[in-house]
Amino acid sequence: MKKMGEFDYIDWLRRHAPANRRVLVGPGDDAAVLDWSSGRPCLVTTDMLMDGVDFYLAEAGPFRVGRKTMAANLSDIAAMAGIPVAAVLAVALPRTGDSKLAEELYRGLREVGDAFYTSIVGGDTNSWNGPLVISATVLGEPHGRGPVLRSGAKPGDWLLVTGPLGGSIRGKHLDFTPRVREALQLNERVHLHAMIDISDGLAADVGHICDESGCGAVLRAENVPLSPAAAQLEQALFDGEDFELAFAVAPADGECLLRDQPIAGITLFKIGEFVEKGLWLEQAGKRRPLEPKGWQHEL
Amino acid sequence: MKKMGEFDYIDWLRRHAPANRRVLVGPGDDAAVLDWSSGRPCLVTTDMLMDGVDFYLAEAGPFRVGRKTMAANLSDIAAMAGIPVAAVLAVALPRTGDSKLAEELYRGLREVGDAFYTSIVGGDTNSWNGPLVISATVLGEPHGRGPVLRSGAKPGDWLLVTGPLGGSIRGKHLDFTPRVREALQLNERVHLHAMIDISDGLAADVGHICDESGCGAVLRAENVPLSPAAAQLEQALFDGEDFELAFAVAPADGECLLRDQPIAGITLFKIGEFVEKGLWLEQAGKRRPLEPKGWQHEL
Numbered sequence: 001m002k003k004m005g006e007f008d009y010i011d012w013l014r015r016h017a018p019a020n021r022r023v024l025v026g027p028g029d030d031a032a033v034l035d036w037s038s039g040r041p042c043l044v045t046t047d048m049l050m051d052g053v054d055f056y057l058a059e060a061g062p063f064r065v066g067r068k069t070m071a072a073n074l075s076d077i078a079a080m081a082g083i084p085v086a087a088v089l090a091v092a093l094p095r096t097g098d099s100k101l102a103e104e105l106y107r108g109l110r111e112v113g114d115a116f117y118t119s120i121v122g123g124d125t126n127s128w129n130g131p132l133v134i135s136a137t138v139l140g141e142p143h144g145r146g147p148v149l150r151s152g153a154k155p156g157d158w159l160l161v162t163g164p165l166g167g168s169i170r171g172k173h174l175d176f177t178p179r180v181r182e183a184l185q186l187n188e189r190v191h192l193h194a195m196i197d198i199s200d201g202l203a204a205d206v207g208h209i210c211d212e213s214g215c216g217a218v219l220r221a222e223n224v225p226l227s228p229a230a231a232q233l234e235q236a237l238f239d240g241e242d243f244e245l246a247f248a249v250a251p252a253d254g255e256c257l258l259r260d261q262p263i264a265g266i267t268l269f270k271i272g273e274f275v276e277k278g279l280w281l282e283q284a285g286k287r288r289p290l291e292p293k294g295w296q297h298e299l
Numbered sequence: 300m301k302k303m304g305e306f307d308y309i310d311w312l313r314r315h316a317p318a319n320r321r322v323l324v325g326p327g328d329d330a331a332v333l334d335w336s337s338g339r340p341c342l343v344t345t346d347m348l349m350d351g352v353d354f355y356l357a358e359a360g361p362f363r364v365g366r367k368t369m370a371a372n373l374s375d376i377a378a379m380a381g382i383p384v385a386a387v388l389a390v391a392l393p394r395t396g397d398s399k400l401a402e403e404l405y406r407g408l409r410e411v412g413d414a415f416y417t418s419i420v421g422g423d424t425n426s427w428n429g430p431l432v433i434s435a436t437v438l439g440e441p442h443g444r445g446p447v448l449r450s451g452a453k454p455g456d457w458l459l460v461t462g463p464l465g466g467s468i469r470g471k472h473l474d475f476t477p478r479v480r481e482a483l484q485l486n487e488r489v490h491l492h493a494m495i496d497i498s499d500g501l502a503a504d505v506g507h508i509c510d511e512s513g514c515g516a517v518l519r520a521e522n523v524p525l526s527p528a529a530a531q532l533e534q535a536l537f538d539g540e541d542f543e544l545a546f547a548v549a550p551a552d553g554e555c556l557l558r559d560q561p562i563a564g565i566t567l568f569k570i571g572e573f574v575e576k577g578l579w580l581e582q583a584g585k586r587r588p589l590e591p592k593g594w595q596h597e598l
Contacts, residue, residue: 029448030344030378030495030496031375033341033342034340035340036340039337040335041323041332041336043332044333044387044420045421046387050427053427079329080329088345090347092347092349124345128351130429130432133347135423137389140330147332149328151328212327
């Protein structure tokens with residue numbers, strides 16, 4: 001987990017690392033060592049972002065790329081209602097980049113990491129003739145009722161989301177705040193049956209919950225909240241990278257959440273219900289099949 | 300930690316995953332969930348490999364690239380005398396690759412992972428117009444006396460290595476076996492003061508131990524074992540990616556290890572001693588400064 005040439009960045013990380021009692025050994029050894037004496041399970045998630053696919057470096061700049069990388073990983077921890085603990089990074093820096101590239105990248109990573117008490121405990125910094133590639137792995141712990149999986153939705157459950165959807169490509173996909181705190185607050189307040197962060201797109205991600213839960217869902221077109229960046233329903237259904245949470249709760253819990261709106265700073269919306277099978281869109285009283293499509297890496 | 304299009308690989312991983320009681324939730328959710336009820340610390344290391352830098356895909360083939368990726372990460376766990384537990388992967392696959400590329404890559408990763416009971420618990424599979432990039436993060440646990448850091452060498456300690464060095468580029472860098480078992484056996488048998496895996500090159504990596512331990516070292520040219528692939532001493536000193544272990548022990552422990560050679564399948568060599576300061580090469584009775592150089596990513 002170290003190569004020569006990255007030492008300046010290890011030094012940089014060491015100098016800029018805030019104190020974290022969980023970090024027994026930080027950057028600079030063969031592996032980081034984290035205190036896990038709680039005995040709680042370890043959540044682990046990874047996401048890789050590439051220039052020209054997940055961002056355009058020349059447009060977004062390295063700071064926002066760093067932000068997005070950390071935020072996308074933290075969003076996966078949020079989707080489990082987990083508490084993030086630490087992150088490791090691996091980057092391939094383009095040789096054409098100036099010396100500010102790596103530093104701005106790390107500043108972006110750190111801004112989001114710091115906001116969620118997530119220490120960067122190690123990394124592998126490389127350079128090459130290709131475009132910027134950055135990969136982060138975040139470790140976390142479940143909280144309270146344990147990790148919220150995709151597999152617990154039941155027919156009759158309500159489907160809620162944490163905010164308006166669609167048009168993320170116009171800026172939110174770079175600048176969003178992962179719903180870590182909101183997920184923990186929801187998980188304290190009610191029993192979350194299943195949860196996912198909307199990264200592939202609403203239809204696709206609700207489809208994932210249905211697949212894993214062995215059930216179906218009906219989305220109500222009139223109730224799907226459109227973000228200001230979205231002009232039409234299709235964008236809310238199929239655009240990727242909203243990074244809001246979609247979750248299943250019992251109707252009584254859903255009613256409480258809609259009535260009390262207990263999460264500061266966001267509005268919860270009910271957008272449908274889980275059913276026995278199929279994925280459906282109900283619009284003007286008519287129900288038609290909804291394709292669980294979204295943004296897709298073609299292999 | 301999922302994107303559309305990679306679902307075939309998640310299915311593949313699920314079908315091919317061996318049972319591992321530590322894996323509470325494997326591939327297919329937003330994050331993997333690992334049992335950490337031991338309360339032992341969590342070791343975490345990451346390494347990214349790029350086509351044209353760490354391997355040539357056209358020459359090595361995806362299977363060996365997968366092997367190397369997992370083995371390089373496990374080697375970092377070995378350098379802590381740790382027990383690997385699980386891995387997550389992130390890959391950017393070239394669109395020009397045929398459908399066998401991802402599968403062969405995963406088979407290579409799995410061959411080495413399986414050999415060390417390291418489950419692949421999640422991943423992020425992407426495709427793009429660039430060359431193959433693969434990043435792995437491995438989690439592990441310290442064993443027995445706890446993690447062996449780079450920082451514990453003392454003047455007077457002996458410097459040992461687990462095998463002959465140099466010329467790894469001729470093949471070993473792709474096909475090596477990480478010294479996970481050997482590290483655990485050594486750690487059971489003696490008190491390892493400091494340890495590192497030789498990835499940057501012997502001189503550079505011994506330099507890392509010295510930097511972290513606040514001491515120096517003398518390497519004895521006559522005692523540095525050359526691998527069959529190496530023609531001269533310089534290769535053993537400065538070539539990267541031998542992935543043998545270099546470690547510091549008290550002289551009495553060093554004597555026992557050299558006399559008993561207790562680790563099946565390998566020969567331990569004493570190649571020098573730790574001193575107060577400096578990095579030195581002693582050859583034909585003369586001591587001269589040794590540059591801690593090695594293979595280096597230029598940033």
